Amino acid sequence: MSQRALLLVVVVLAAVVVGFMAGIIEFAGSKNVVTAVKYGGGACGAAVLIGLAAVTWLKSS
Secondary structure, three states: OOHHHHHHHHHHHHHHHHHHHHHHHHHHHHOOHHHHHHHHHHHHHHHHHHHHHHHHHHHHO
16 A cells, blocks of 8 residues: 555544544534534544645645
8 A cells, every 4th residue: 555545544534533523522412413413524524634734744844
């Protein structure tokens, strides 16, 4: 596996974990599945963007 593919896999897996945890925390607080999915998805998307930006920045330095 190339280094670029490995970095992408790591970023996506970390984002999934972040989104999953955000969804669990929101569900524990409000018991509302729709809100938990919304916040979990938002956290996952944000983590992917931040992770890809960090990888791009580290590769360019």
